[in-house]
Amino acid sequence: GSTVRYEAENAAITLGVAEANHAGYSGTGFVNYDSAVGSNVQWTVSTPAAGTATLRIRYANGSTTNRPMDITVNGALVADELSFTGTGAWATWQTRTLTVTLPAGTSTVRATATTAIGGPNVDYLEVQR
Template sequence: MQQLTYVKVGASTSARTIALSGVDKAAYEAEFAAQTGVSTNTDHPGYTGSGFVDGFASSGDAVQFDVWVEANATHQLRFRYGNGASASAVRTVRVDGTSIDTVTLPSTGSWSTWGTASISASLTPGRHTVRIEYASSDTGGINLDNLVLAR
């Protein structure tokens, strides 16, 4: 599954500005992020991009995204994940190295069913790192598809 926004306008010889409202930035794909102790796979349908991160099930496992923020605001960090276990999983989220909270990732009922879990973060304009990790007090295994920054 690919994600895009398509805008079609009539031909014109003058310059125009097109502003999109209510459209999230493209997802940051987990398979292209920095990975620790995990692998990538394509064996469950419905993922975006070219695959997803799996084997995200042990203390020390992590995925770190380099993200770009346009405006000073509170953003929703939306993690798209699969959790085929019967229990929720928990992961610690860090922004620029500082733990901001944990995010709960409820069971999706199947490893081929994707869900979204969100956590809020106040971000300033510029480059940031967002790390989702299996800390010592976290639980459960997940597959991680992507991260979307939404406002």
């Protein structure tokens, strides 16, 4: 298989900001979600053929409160309030994995905060096929 990494700081960011003040990120930084329901990052991904894919979202949550996010693929909900629990520190990164089906060609993957606390800090999305 192949794995393609899509940095959050290069994605479409709604109610969030790219920052680089916590170590350990990939690329040039990460996205700090605003403290708002609906804050989100949307990646545009490309797959040569339809099929099952593993999505891996790398994140840090230095709080002790879960920061759930809805995950959509091409606008369809694929994970409802997926948990992003505390990682122990803002510079401690973990990955959250889910399996989805992607069509051939271009797809959008969006991670949207569902609570007023906002999302975790998000480093990247990987698509493994």
